[in-house]
Amino acid sequence: MTDYMKRTIVKEEVPSRILGESRPVKVYLPPGYNDMLSYPVLYCQDGNDFFTMGRIATIANKLILEENMQPMIIVGVSVERRKRTSEYSPVGExxxxxxxxxxxxxxxYIESNFPIRRQPEERVLAGDSLGGTVSLHLAMDYPDLFHNLLSLSGAFLLPTIKGIRMAADMPRLNAWMIVGLQETSVETHMGTFDFVYWNREAKEALERKKVRVTYAELRGEHTWGLWQQVLPNGLRHFFPATGL
Known part of the structure; x- marks a missing residue:
């Protein structure tokens, strides 16, 4: 039986003049990793959560070894809880x-230290809740860098909807979005929100901007219990199986 728990995860500190600090990241290297090859990349907001509660390294190992999914490098970018809303919200300081x-x-930094493909279609931005929000805004602000979005119950509230509506058409953006049907009254420190309503609004606004949207509403709440369950489908969407 294959041991999917044998994961290779490298810890890095990314120096930042802009933030005035170094930002810790975790970098997952796929089975059979070879630095003479090149790999697509998945950047995860809330990086520690994706690795611990999302179990993304174990899920990726299983899909690569069992389903011949395309190997990728996964970068989990950490965030301090006290700074999370300020960094991730479009109205944050x-x-x-x-x-x-x-x-x-x-x-x-990542591309100079790991053999990552540098085309925008080879980069995927992933995030849960406000992590999905900042990922979408990165894709809108830097359309020449990011062409793919994996959103788990994105906190797409009014400032984001307005931002989408004011944006130029985004036909190169490929968005994979899910939300839980029980997320109609999610309590946050910013208030209580109906995430189903706001994700529907975001889907419609993005489609009007010619974004290619894959969207699903599933039974589940605003927790990693739902997000971990659907992560395999998100990975399959962006890193399809290679030919045998």
Missing amino acids: LNAFYKQFFATELLP
Whole structure:
């Protein structure tokens, strides 16, 4: 029986002049990793959560070894809880700085240290809740860098909907979005929100901008219990199986 728990995860510290600190990241290397090859990449907001509660390294190992899914490198970008809303929310004080760090410091650092393909279609941005929000705004702000979005119950509230409506058409953006049907009254420190309603609004607004949207509403709540369950389908969408 294959041991999917044998994972290779490298810890890095990305120096940032913009943030005035180094940002810890975890980098998953796929089975059979060879630095003479090149790999697509998945960037995860809330990086520690994706690795611990999302079990993304184990899921990726299983899909690569069992289903011959295309191997990828996964970068989990950490965030301090006390700064999370400020960095991830489009109205947060640190949001502009975080996005600039991500695009102009994190990407070059990762791509200079790992054999990652540099075409925008080879990069996927992933996030849960506000992590999905900042991922979408990164894709809108840097359309020449990011062409793929994996959103788990994105916190797409009114500022984001307005941002989508004001944006230019985005035909190169490929968005995979899910939300739980029990997410109609999610309590956050910003208030209580109907995430089903707001994800439907975001889907419609994105489609009007010619974004290719794959969207699903599933039974589940605003927790990793749902998100871990659907992560395999999200990975299959962006990293389809290679030919045998």
